[in-house]
Amino acid sequence: MSRRLDGRGAVVTGGGSGIGRGIARALASEGAAVVVADIDVDGAEAVAAELVDGGTRAVATACDVTDRGSVETLADLAWETCGRVDLVFNNAGIVGELSPCIEIDEAAARAVLDVNLIGVWHGCAVFGRRFVEQGGPANVVNTASENSLAAPVLGRAFYTASKHAVLGLSDVLRQELPDDVVVSVLCPGVVASKMTGMDGEESPPVGLGADEVGRRAVAGAIDGEFYIVTHPPVAAYVEERAEEIAAAFERQAPRFDGDGSLDTRALIAGMTE
Numbered sequence: 001m002s003r004r005l006d007g008r009g010a011v012v013t014g015g016g017s018g019i020g021r022g023i024a025r026a027l028a029s030e031g032a033a034v035v036v037a038d039i040d041v042d043g044a045e046a047v048a049a050e051l052v053d054g055g056t057r058a059v060a061t062a063c064d065v066t067d068r069g070s071v072e073t074l075a076d077l078a079w080e081t082c083g084r085v086d087l088v089f090n091n092a093g094i095v096g097e098l099s100p101c102i103e104i105d106e107a108a109a110r111a112v113l114d115v116n117l118i119g120v121w122h123g124c125a126v127f128g129r130r131f132v133e134q135g136g137p138a139n140v141v142n143t144a145s146e147n148s149l150a151a152p153v154l155g156r157a158f159y160t161a162s163k164h165a166v167l168g169l170s171d172v173l174r175q176e177l178p179d180d181v182v183v184s185v186l187c188p189g190v191v192a193s194k195m196t197g198m199d200g201e202e203s204p205p206v207g208l209g210a211d212e213v214g215r216r217a218v219a220g221a222i223d224g225e226f227y228i229v230t231h232p233p234v235a236a237y238v239e240e241r242a243e244e245i246a247a248a249f250e251r252q253a254p255r256f257d258g259d260g261s262l263d264t265r266a267l268i269a270g271m272t273e
């Protein structure tokens with residue numbers, strides 16, 4: 001059977017467990033060489049060893065995505081190992097403390113933004129620049145969440161905000177990069193992992209298994225999807241949010257003839273012509 005990523009090189013951050021491990025396994029089964037990066041180097045090594053046992057070219061490395069230098073070193077290793085790197089999955093994330101928004105400890109809030117937003121941006125910037133230099137095709141896949149789209153988690157304001165931010169950053173990035181560097185956002189609902197206290201369960205009582213989500217992430221990237229979605233009920237949350245926003249416009253700022261001077265997209269297009 002032909003594998004869709006034969007001869008390709010791929011990097012996964014947070015690859016030592018959960019969804020990242022699922023992505024690494026899916027990449028290997030599609031034929032890619034895989035660099036498994038994690039702040040938990042033991043986790044990364046266990047995943048890489050499993051892939052090597054299965055006949056994949058894989059290496060593990062310690063990487064802290066909050067440190068730009070660490071991500072540059074990861075990229076150096078990836079090019080040395082794979083020759084060419086074609087896909088990066090910026091997947092490392094933390095959930096932070098459970099606390100009402102008005103009580104959150106500031107250091108804890110910043111820590112969530114540092115990993116989930118700045119860490120993803122580091123991956124986008126470091127690999128994005130190298131992909132442009134190398135020439136496409138290439139893929140950047142950022143792990144966002146259903147919480148990026150319309151599912152706030154009570155007690156997790158900064159987690160929710162960080163995942164909205166990943167969507168915003170990715171939406172800009174996809175328009176700035178050349179067309180052959182495809183950007184995607186992975187937007188799962190509940191997945192069995194360390195984060196949700198269901199590590200390794202492939203048929204969890206709620207949510208999806210991490211390997212299943214990993215396969216969908218890799219398939220979505222190969223298919224060039226921007227939104228990689230996995231949990232069908234989220235579509236209803238998105239619809240509810242869109243309806244609430246549309247109703248707010250209808251009440252407070254309905255369209256009128258000649259409102260073009262208020263159209264930001266048209267204004268920007270005019271400035272860049």
Ligand SMILES: NC(=O)c1ccc[n+]([C@@H]2O[C@H](COP(=O)([O-])OP(=O)(O)OC[C@H]3O[C@@H](n4cnc5c(N)ncnc54)[C@H](O)[C@@H]3O)[C@@H](O)[C@H]2O)c1
Nearest residue numbers: 014017018019039040064065092093145190191193194195
């Ligand atoms: N589990 C869910 O329900 C769910 C749902 C939507 C999105 N997500 C997102 O999926 C991603 C993976 O989470 P998971 O559920 O597999 O959890 P997980 O805890 O199993 O995996 C996260 C991995 O990221 C690593 N990591 C943490 N900080 C890091 C850093 N600074 N540098 C490098 N690696 C670091 C951890 O060591 C861990 O191996 C996260 O971005 C998470 O927000 C999870």
